[in-house]
Amino acid sequence: MLGDLLDRFEAGTASPIAHPDYGAFASVVAADSFLKEIGRAEQAGAVSVGRGTGNENATRSFTSGLAAPEVLYRHLDRVPSSQIAEDAGRPACGRSLRWIRA
Numbered sequence: 826m827l828g829d830l831l832d833r834f835e836a837g838t839a840s841p842i843a844h845p846d847y848g849a850f851a852s853v854v855a856a857d858s859f860l861k862e863i864g865r866a867e868q869a870g871a872v873s874v875g876r877g878t879g880n881e882n883a884t885r886s887f888t889s890g891l892a893a894p895e896v897l898y899r900h901l902d903r904v905p906s907s908q909i910a911e912d913a914g915r916p917a918c919g920r921s922l923r924w925i926r927a
Contacts, residue, residue: 826859827866827901830891835906842890863889871897 826843833841845863850856866872866889873892891897898905 826889827862827872827897828903830872830889831894831897831901831903831905834891834894840890842888844888866897866900869896869900871900 826845830841830843845859847856850859863872863874867874870893871891872889875888875890894905897903
């Protein structure tokens with residue numbers, strides 16, 4: 826889900842949000858792991874989490890929004906696609922390439 830937030834941000838969505846699909850988790854352990862990861866990202870300041878109200882909703886219903894893209898990139902150890910594209914345009918040897926005409 827965190828990667829999806831960055832994907833949507835890179836696609837131009839100004840303030841992407843996401844809702845977890847609990848039915849997609851293979852087990853309760855996988856869901857717990859997911860919630861821990863969201864908590865770590867929230868503590869880092871990368872995402873903001875809005876939780877539901879009431880007993881059941883407080884644990885199962887929340888929305889995660891992208892708070893600081895640059896923090897989430899670091900948290901996930903991910904390079905922005907714009908940086909990858911920019912780097913791909915640079916020669917690996919550090920010298921400019923000359924076009925050869927036949």
